[in-house]
Amino acid sequence: MTRLELKNHPVWQDLTEVLANLDANSLVTEHLELCDYKVCGYWDEQDEFYEEITLPRSLSAELVSSSIGLTGRKRWIQLKFVLKADSMASEDLSNGNGTQNLGKLTITYNENLQFVDENWQINIDSPLIIISDN
Numbered sequence: 001m002t003r004l005e006l007k008n009h010p011v012w013q014d015l016t017e018v019l020a021n022l023d024a025n026s027l028v029t030e031h032l033e034l035c036d037y038k039v040c041g042y043w044d045e046q047d048e049f050y051e052e053i054t055l056p057r058s059l060s061a062e063l064v065s066s067s068i069g070l071t072g073r074k075r076w077i078q079l080k081f082v083l084k085a086d087s088m089a090s091e092d093l094s095n096g097n098g099t100q101n102l103g104k105l106t107i108t109y110n111e112n113l114q115f116v117d118e119n120w121q122i123n124i125d126s127p128l129i130i131i132s133d134n
Contacts, residue, residue: 015066015068019063019066022063022079024061024062024063024079024081025060025061027061027079027107028059028061028081028083028105028107029059029061031105031107031115031118032055032059037054037055037056037057037059038052038053038054038055039052039053039055039120039122040052040053042120042122044122044124045121048124050124050131050133051132051133052131052132053122053124053129053130053131053132054129054130054131054132055083055085055102055122055128055129056085056102056128056129058085058086059083059084059085059102060083060084060085060086060099061081061082061083061084061105062081062082062084063079063080063081064080064081064082064104065079065080066078066079066080074110075110075111076108076109076110076111076116077108077109077111077113078106078107078108078109079106079107079108079109080104080105080106081104081105081106081107082101082103082104083101083102083103083104083105084099084100084101084102085099085100085102085126085128086099100126100128101123102122102123102126102128102129103120103121103122103123104120104121105118105119105120105121106118106119106120
């Protein structure tokens, strides 16, 4: 019987190379620009509904995890980002390095790196977030 060890399979080396060369900020910035830095129809963890949330344009993103998925013939990559904003103007908001964590964004792309889905976890209590109840 042949024993296959995925940890030594070239797919992991290829994926590691792809992720190392991904510009996380560019991917998130492109996504945010397409939605004009707004999230519409957001439900928070307490089942509170928000018609529209506007995020600050000073956002930066840090890639914190990635995964690949396979279902039949469909393949995708899921990238999870922490969203941060410059909060230097308000020292009490700072976490010590001049940034405030605004939440998380998970973006799913297909094998051609085309957008498939998104999932937001937003820190609604942040004074940098603008909530509109239209």
